[in-house]
């Protein structure tokens with residue numbers, strides 16, 4: 340068992356007209372033995388290409404992939420001791436479940452037939468598909484096919500599992516069930532797993548760590564809580580969390596009473612220690628998570644309290660999503676700020692309220708580069 344290392348890997352595709360696409364741009368990640376790492380990012384950010392390079396299904400333009408100390412760039416896919424699970428399941432339609440599961444072991448190992456049969460039975464039992472072994476994929480539901488695809492990967496007992504959006508063809512309820520089951524299985528098997536998804540909720544709930552990609556570049560790798568509480572930049576801050584973090588453009592001003600962030604429709608005083616982290620006369624972007632905003636009735640009386648008007652309320656059951664407008668001039672409607680509050684609390688649209696944004700909850704990003712400043 341060993342660490343899997345991506346060392347500055349890059350993939351450049353050349354299109355027919357000679358145009359070059361940098362799909363993956365200098366990505367470096369050390370994946371620990373037994374770790375569940377989720378690669379996440381918006382469509383086209385290079386997740387699948389990264390996974391396919393680890394699998395050996397795509398060549399690497401530059402950089403190294405290592406399993407332990409061994410560089411595996413040129414090792415053919417079938418010799419990498421890696422099993423991949425695809426979104427499409429990729430089961431052989433003419434083979435039974437049993438044949439689909441045993442095929443890989445028959446082809447790539449010299450394991451005895453009775454040992455293969457024993458392993459297939461055992462894995463099928465673990466995956467709850469033992470009674471489906473003699474059926475063909477066409478006779479199975481989507482969820483059952485998904486289990487077979489996972490079972491086929493597990494039965495090979497590889498060093499690494501690679502999974503490319505394996506749950507995206509399942510309905511919401513089944514997907515939630517399979518998430519939990521996959522996590523349980525991964526813990527039980529303790530096999531290094533790299534899991535690709537574009538769904539930030541899936542990433543945040545499943546991964547030991549998440550690696551967040553945008554436009555081929557690694558933005559941050561860390562535990563879900565690290566990425567949530569200490570996002571490296573504005574992209575990560577906006578990608579992690581639902582509803583997304585609010586961003587407000589500000590100008591830093593030194594006033595007699597202390598430093599203030601001046602936004603279009605409100606001023607937000609900040610402590611000297613925070614101001615000291617910001618470049619002088621800069622334009623930091625203030626980041627506020629919807630769940631950190633407190634709303635109360637009455638007029639503002641304390642620091643970090645701002646008058647606001649409730650624009651729209653969306654009841655979601657356990658919580659309400661509240662769209663807030665700041666400032667007196669209702670003819671100049673800026674982008675609403677979104678807050679989430681307890682579903683039991685009753686406010687009305689048009690109501691004037693006081694919004695409290697605790698200073699301990701704010702994030703600040705460089706207005707130009709987007710890098711986190713605080």
Ligand code: ATP
Pocket residue numbers: 352353354360361362380381382383384385386387388389537
């Ligand atoms: P999705 O979530 O939509 O599957 P992704 O994050 O997995 O996206 P990739 O499939 O890795 O993204 O694609 C990354 C970039 O590389 C995209 O711009 C894509 O168009 C491009 N790309 C991928 N494969 C090829 C190819 N074979 N030839 C040319 N460009 C490619």
